[in-house]
Amino acid sequence: MLCPQSNNESSAPSPAVWSESGETIMSNNKLRVEKIGGTTMSRFGEVLQNVILKDKNDIYNRIYVVSAYAGITNELLEHKKTGQPGIYQTFVQNKAYEPAMLNLQHKLCKLNHSFQDIGLDIDKADEFICDRIAFSVNILKSMDNVLGSGYVNKTEVLLAARELLASIGEMHSAFNSANILQNLGYNATFVDLSGWQDRKERTIDERIKYTFENLDPAKTICVATGYTKGTEGIMREFDRGYSEVTFSKIAVQLKAAEAVIHKEYHLCSGDPLIMGEENVHPVCNTNFDVADQLADVGMEAIHPKASKPLEIAGIAIRVMNAFDPSHSGTLMTKDYICPISKTEVITGSQNVTCVEIHDTKMVGEVGFDLRIMKVLEKHRVSYINKATNANTIDIVIYDKDCSDSLLGDLRQQFERVTAQEVAIVCAIGSNIAKPGILAKATKALADANINILTVSQTSRQTNMQFTVHRDHFVLAQRALHEALCSNDPESC
Numbered sequence: 239m240l241c242p243q244s245n246n247e248s249s250a251p252s253p254a255v256w257s258e259s260g261e262t263i264m265s266n267n268k269l270r271v272e273k274i275g276g277t278t279m280s281r282f283g284e285v286l287q288n289v290i291l292k293d294k295n296d297i298y299n300r301i302y303v304v305s306a307y308a309g310i311t312n313e314l315l316e317h318k319k320t321g322q323p324g325i326y327q328t329f330v331q332n333k334a335y336e337p338a339m340l341n342l343q344h345k346l347c348k349l350n351h352s353f354q355d356i357g358l359d360i361d362k363a364d365e366f367i368c369d370r371i372a373f374s375v376n377i378l379k380s381m382d383n384v385l386g387s388g389y390v391n392k393t394e395v396l397l398a399a400r401e402l403l404a405s406i407g408e409m410h411s412a413f414n415s416a417n418i419l420q421n422l423g424y425n426a427t428f429v430d431l432s433g434w435q436d437r438k439e440r441t442i443d444e445r446i447k448y449t450f451e452n453l454d455p456a457k458t459i460c461v462a463t464g465y466t467k468g469t470e471g472i473m474r475e476f477d478r479g480y481s482e483v484t485f486s487k488i489a490v491q492l493k494a495a496e497a498v499i500h501k502e503y504h505l506c507s508g509d510p511l512i513m514g515e516e517n518v519h520p521v522c523n524t525n526f527d528v529a530d531q532l533a534d535v536g537m538e539a540i541h542p543k544a545s546k547p548l549e550i551a552g553i554a555i556r557v558m559n560a561f562d563p564s565h566s567g568t569l570m571t572k573d574y575i576c577p578i579s580k581t582e583v584i585t586g587s588q589n590v591t592c593v594e595i596h597d598t599k600m601v602g603e604v605g606f607d608l609r610i611m612k613v614l615e616k617h618r619v620s621y622i623n624k625a626t627n628a629n630t631i632d633i634v635i636y637d638k639d640c641s642d643s644l645l646g647d648l649r650q651q652f653e654r655v656t657a658q659e660v661a662i663v664c665a666i667g668s669n670i671a672k673p674g675i676l677a678k679a680t681k682a683l684a685d686a687n688i689n690i691l692t693v694s695q696t697s698r699q700t701n702m703q704f705t706v707h708r709d710h711f712v713l714a715q716r717a718l719h720e721a722l723c724s725n726d727p728e729s730c
């Protein structure tokens with residue numbers, strides 16, 4: 239893989255100072271808050287070497303915010319991509335959740351054993367997770383009883399159960415990681431933001447402030463749970479991918495110099511799984527707008543609700559490949575504009591539907607679109623893309639949002655409403671305002687014999703989006719990458 243090393247050093251703000259009320263009033267020019275994703279956490283031996291202990295003379299002033307090991311939150315709640323039910327769904331459906339919890343306990347203890355060689359104290363780790371699971375089962379039983387009584391609001395209790403279950407995965411991985419570091423002789427602290435057995439009501443921000451008030455990251459490596467308990471409910475507000483929200487809130491509160499995300503891939507010029515790793519190159523620099531464009535089609539280099547507060551606070555995000563430690567990763571800053579006009583990333587989604595609303599009364603009717611938007615709002619559906627002409631509006635939405643009731647409501651109001659499963663492919667860049675770049679993209683698709691169903695680009699010129707037949711998803715991305723990204727990997 240080509241690794242263009244551009245100038246992507248972020249400029250560090252000045253040192254942290256805590257006020258009497260505990261607020262940080264100046265930036266901490268040393269502190270880095272670093273999030274480690276679930277798949278990466280499962281290879282913790284490599285994380286130790288490549289990330290945490292990479293430079294043994296510079297290990298402090300780091301707060302690691304960790305996700306549950308790969309697949310664990312899927313088992314606790316439901317599969318993030320397929321929706322396959324986990325323990326939470328078992329609880330919701332009033333089925334036997336206790337054996338499922340014991341099964342999970344067995345799995346987590348087995349996972350513990352896989353970390354024995356890198357220093358995990360198996361007895362302590364097993365005791366920790368078994369205690370927490372036993373206690374969680376008791377809470378679930380109580381919730382079950384309360385639900386059975388019929389006196390309480392079911393939605394609220396189920397939400398609390400979802401919070402409790404979600405927290406188990408991150409308690410486990412954070413406890414283990416701190417324990418391994420301690421056993422290797424480092425001063426490390428398990429920072430438990432799960433609010434375990436804490437009766438006091440705190441918001442997420444209050445809990446973060448309260449927990450970090452008495453910690454000095456300059457003297458201890460902090461390993462924090464990606465889950466934070468708060469009165470607003472991290473699951474209710476953000477749901478899956480919540481570790482990045484904890485990560486972002488810590489970075490903002492402690493005024494970190496940089497917020498780093500360690501993943502199993504670089505943010506690349508194209509999906510390595512589609513283009514082949516050898517055909518893509520890491521993106522060195524980009525901006526938050528590009529990150530939002532990626533998230534809109536499901537490639538969450540960072541959760542949009544996590545990136546926004548960082549963007550507002552002026553904290554740069556660095557996305558790194560934990561398994562390529564010599565590469566400085568992708569630096570995202572607010573104002574970055576690629577000095578030359580070029581496409582930085584090709585991405586897309588094949589889980590989308592194009593809803594076509596055709597109505598001969600549309601032409602010239604002021605506010606026609608508003609009626610469509612009201613139906614979408616009623617069904618709480620956010621659209622990815624919209625294309626329009628005199629009598630037709632096409633709206634691209636995720637398949638999971640295209641329900642019969644949504645289509646039914648649209649059909650009641652408009653002449654002809656059809657839905658077609660499609661794919662969306664995007665050519666994204668902080669500076670793609672170049673005459674001919676759209677022509678080059680459409681030519682690449684035409685040369686690959688791909689018919690474009692809809693096309694859209696705003697005048698800000700950061701994202702050219704094409705809707706194509708779903709069968710063309712892979713071919714379209716390869717064609718666009720070949721035409722727009724393969725020739726100038728060194729130029730960022």
Ligand SMILES: Nc1ncnc2c1ncn2[C@@H]1O[C@H](COP(=O)(O)OP(=O)(O)O)[C@@H](O)[C@H]1O
Nearest residue numbers: 503504505506507508509511537538539583585
């Ligand atoms: N331009 C790209 N660079 C890197 N990965 C990409 C890109 N486009 C799509 N992907 C895919 O996105 C996935 C990572 O996206 P992400 O939302 O972080 O997933 P996860 O939920 O698995 O962490 C990778 O599995 C990769 O196949």
Ligand SMILES: N[C@@H](CC(=O)OP(=O)(O)O)C(=O)O
Nearest residue numbers: 275276305311478479480481
């Ligand atoms: N484990 C949680 C939180 C999270 O952010 O995980 P990951 O970083 O692996 O996406 C989830 O799957 O939602």
